[in-house]
Amino acid sequence: MTNSINELIDSNVIFISGSNTTENHPVIGAKIRQAKAKGAKIIVVDPRNIDIAADADVFLQVNPGTNIALANAMMNYIISEGLDAAEYVKERTEGFDELVATVADYTPEKAAEICGVSAEDIKKAARIYAEGEKASIVYCMGVTQHSTGTEGVMSMANLAMLCGNIGIESGGVNPLRGQNNVQGACDMGALPGTYPAYQSVANADVKAKFEKAWGVALSDKVGLTLTEIVHGAGHGDIKFLYIMGENPMVSDPDLTHVEEALKNTGFLVVQDIFLTETAQLADVVLPAATFAEKDGTFSNTERRVQMVRKAINPIGDCKPDWQILSEVLKRLGIGKNYASPEDVFAEIREVTPSYAGISYDRLNELGSLQWPCPTEDHAGTKFLHVGKFARGLGLFKPAAFKPSAELPDDEYPVIMTTGRVLYHYHTRTMTGKVDGLNAMSPESFVEINPEAARKLSIAEGDKVKISTRRGSIVAKAKVTPKLKENVIFIPFHFAEGAANVLTNPVVDPIAKIPEYKSCAAKLEKVAWDWSEEADGIR
Template structure:
């Protein structure tokens, strides 16, 4: 997040796109509701009529995969009506003329044809956002989990810069992370092309810096993303895989493809707190400790580094992740002498500029938001206050492209997937809770009443949902939350798994799979 969670409450306008905030980020959802109670205007763009849509001033129920067309049309209106922040653009941005050239073709009327959102709603949303002094954008995986995910994010950044809504209180571009320490994992270098602190592996100085810190020779070649790993495993080029705290058999697209990749491996290690669906394919399972059994830090979606403290003794033979990894490194000949999670964090702070001023003593009682370059620095509440990291903010205009898979006569529906309030990721933990399973114990598919009538499907009927990759049977949930021609399934469940259906198309830049759009057909089972 460029800004902070608490600032949401004081925003005059909140634009939520591709985020079912109250179900997927319920704590942040409370800040949105507080802002609404204080008089804030809410704009929601989503393929489903989520809870916040009912509280919104403008609800744009767009066709899945059409974010770029919608955002370009909003910018078209803003420029046509001279609502842009000319001073901000002149002083802090570049490539504005190219942006104008691209978005001029995306009239609200053209966008209505592409997105299904009425032109007047697009105009109203654009005016409300542009005219507010304090307007923030919240987005989540409804924006990023597309083959055009990078372009979607560029478009959001373009909109914010166009209106001068960056570097200011209660403004900003604010991605809501999918799990509690996704931000921290990325910060630590859990990406294939960076060292900790997003220091690129192809830059010679970075390689030399970490070779000195770690006492080994390091490659300057980026590694593989998760999507690429499975492709390479099937080709026989990736021989072994070590999976920590992840359950791709349920969470990744095209389950058949994932299982084929795992079975093709010569060696699979899974490190987890339960024997997950993925762990059942492993040659070795390493019992990890849960959050309650270990010390360390989590870095949340607002970049706040917070302490995690051991509350209970380790169950059985389980160990903290870092202890397992240190054991393996020592046995493989790389001598490690870390005695605690604190030792590791202290090393991290030495090699990571954003974390340089943070230590356990400073975050004993309250977390600190990075960047925090020195021990006397208070942390950074708002990014890009005076200038952008690259100097001038770069407009990256993008043209709308259709999703990788479109509905046709054989597969006439768009399936989109997501999360629900009662379950966490692949239910590794929540699926063992009796109370939650009583509330939300089985998978389902949401179908619009008009489509249900056409196919002779009643609420609660068993329905067969089929894509080019597979078929599942789930209960029908008849609801006008989804438009005609669109169906929705939660991805949490192993029985009736949505990802049996999804496709492996991915964003060429981030390699993020297109989990939010695939073509399916439905019939009463």
């Protein structure tokens, strides 16, 4: 996030795109509702009529995969009506002429046809956003998980810069991370092309710095993303794979292919807190400690570094991740003698400029700090890009709309999209162990529009077979007006009736993120197996 969570309360406008905020990030959803109570205007963009849409001044129920067309149309209208922040654009950005040329083709009327919404609603949303003194953009995986996901993110940044909303309090572009330490993992270099603090592996000076710090020779070649690793494993190119805290046997697209790939891997190690669906395929499982059994730090979605203190000692044979990795490194002959997580953090500070001013002593005293925090007398950074952008001038990166890689046809006539529910977390590795949560959300389901259900003679609770070009699953029907007639929704949490058996593994060419949010599908009502029901009654 360029800004901080609590700043949302004082935003005049909050533009929510592809984020089911109140279900997926309920604390942040509560902040947005506090802002609404103070008079903020809310714009919501989503293929489903999600809970937060009830608070919206404008709700744009777009067709899946049309975010870029919508953003371009909003910018087209803002520019044509003279609502853009002209001085800000002139003084702080570059590439504006290219942006103008690109969005010129996207009138609200044209985008309305693409997105399946009203042109007047597009204009209303554009005017509300442009006229907000402090307007914040909040987005999530409904923007990123498309074959044009990177360009979708760039479009959000374009819109914010066009209206002067980056570098101000209660404004900004604010992606919501899907798990508690995703931001911290990225900060620490868990990306294929960077060392900690997003320092490029291709930069010779950076490479030399880390070689000196770690005492090993390093490659300057960019590594593989998760989807590329699975693809390589499926083709026999990955001989050894080490998976930590990830369950691709539920979370990755086209699960049939994922299973084949993992079984084809020469040696598979899984480090996790439970024996997940992925761990069951492993040659070696390393039992890790839970959050309550270890000390350390997490860095959350607003760049806030926070202490984690163990409540109990690790149970049984499990160990904290840092200890497991230290032992592995020692056996490889390249380990250091870390005595505690604080030793690891001390090394992080030495090689990570944005963390240099953060120490355990300061965290114990202050509770938390937000990076960048370059020195020990620095208070941390509440919001980014004040006065100027980190790169100097903010660069507009316009993008033309491209449809999803797979569109409905006669054989697969509906669009399937996926997401989360309030009661479960990711692949249910943890929440699936909680009886109360399972009582609230026990199994996979498919949301279907009432008219679409009527045409297929599907009623609430019926078994439905959902098929795509990857495979088929069976799930219970939830008949709801939340969706348009040609769109269905399936949560991805469940191993039985797994949505990701169906999803399209095609990826964004830049970030390599799969297109989880849009693929072509078909529905068939399934006859009940009454003998199975009788067994259940007995």
